[in-house]
Amino acid sequence: MTPVLEVDRVSKVYATEPPVTALQDVSFSVDAGELVGIVGPSGSGKSTLLHLMGTLDRPSAGRVLITGVDVEKLSDRELAALRATRIGFVFQQFFLAEHQRVLDNVADGLLYSGVAQTERRSRALDALRLVGLDGRTNARPNQLSGGQRQRVAIARALVGDPAIILADEPTGNLDHATGQAILELLQRLHDRGVTIIVISHDRDVAARMGRRIEMLDGRVVFDSGAESALVPPRDHDSPARRTDGRA
């Protein structure tokens, strides 16, 4: 079976002065139905990896394949279509449209995939049911708690039935209890067969994932899903740390 995501010897160098190597020779693959936590401290290259996995950016070297499709070979327009149909994003800041009710926020997840509005809304209702918010379809985002807002964002990522969901620090803006509830929700979705990759700096979050990939200084230092489980230790000729303070 083709993995839904393959990261193959990927490097990313930002052409700043001096150049910053954010990722170096990163390889792993994710099969359908996996729940993966990518964890690492600030500056370890997690966010860069997220950009590359989400096809929001292209690698400097190596290949990223989504459902077997090589991102390198796609035009900008095709990448957009790939994101519209095969990738769902969940962000730390939720990014909900305050002027729209919950149902339409979720329906907008299908806006760019050519689905008519009535169909978008009916699928949005299904997605809201999955996250347990089908009772709040007409609420505005500002009438919801943080946890509920993140559920709406998760429903928006789910609505297109993507091959993979990328969640960037999904509990980062939530208190501990609410964060736990969101993780339970992700676990439940995983049980239903949804492929989810959670990126976090929080080891506790990663510990709850079925598979854990640890990053440090732009490299994968541990992958519980790899055959040998432990990536062999390496010299500390590590790439320059990114200086912009971003992870």
Add this chain to the structure above:
Amino acid sequence: MTSTTGLEVRRLRSADLARLATVGLRTRKLRASLSALGIAIGVAAIVAVLGLSSSASAALLNEIAALGTNLLVVQSGQTLAGQPAELPDAAPAMIQRIDAVTRVQETGSVSGNVYRNRLIPSIQSNALSIEATSVGLLATVGTSVARGSFLNAATAQEPAVVLGAAAAQRLGIDRVYSGERIWLGTTWFYVAGILKPALLAPSIDASVLVGFPAAETYLGFDGHPSTIYVRARTDQVAAVDGILGRTTNPETPGEVDVSQPSAALVAQADAQGAFDGLFLGLGAVVLLVGAVGVANIMIISVLERRSEIGLRRALGATRNHIRAQFLAEAVLLATIGGAVGVGMGVTATAIYASALHELVVIPLIASAGGIGAAILIGAIAGLWPAVSAARLSPTEALWTV
């Protein structure tokens, strides 16, 4: 787009694009309405200038249309030597023989001055002239009597006079009563009637009219017509105009002047209606300032909505989708401004024109052009912000707040 990967970019449905275009307007209402107001004021100024000038000329044009545009006036010109020429006595009868001519009436200039009574010093002639006239003149030139009656076959023989509108005013006569008379230098003439203004034959206004036989009997008139008023069939006016000179005076057609008074009046009405270039220019400047306002608002909007742009890219929007959204928003903003502006301009025209009792006329070009200009301005003003929004890389848009 076809592709081996089966990844097909979907066009945004127009209903979705329309909804997206309203996002910025709905979320920032005050700012949107203020920037639309700039466009509205510019469009209103232009619509009002065009509307007011059209309304001013419309009344006059209507009157001309009612009077008919088929009146031709034949006048004696000058001889080659520069002397005043005379029209042949037989000219009216000759013109009458032209097929397309429906009516012919003539007047002849009679020398002499007009006074209210014998005691007025002869120098105070009020610049009035005496014209001998045929009795069917009124219907041909398109006027009628305001008071009393016009000359008829009987009164045309007698010392009776009908006053042109301006002549009556200058003589201080505003009604006709029996025994009312004026002094024509040598003889008393009794006032039979007063005319309404003759728009198509203004020379009649400042004249007093007497019958041909009376002019010959009492004022020493030689009987030569000097002006012939001709009504032709409307579809034949140009043809008749072309042969009038030769028909009137076959020997020396160059001594005859033929004119079409309605043409001159239409030109005058147009001149009256010519919109004021200054105000129109002012409107254009306001519109330009409005356009800069829209561009400014859109640029700020793009800056503020980076995360929305990033999110949309993550949801699968292409650069084209983003560009279309922001361009549509700018066009919508300007179009709303344009529509409000047309409304304001029409209202201003209606109020002003009805205050002057003029017809309210809004030329289609003003309202359609106003909206059209607004759409164009929106597109131009929105182009750069839309392009820069589309250029934003998704990672930059999402992670730089």
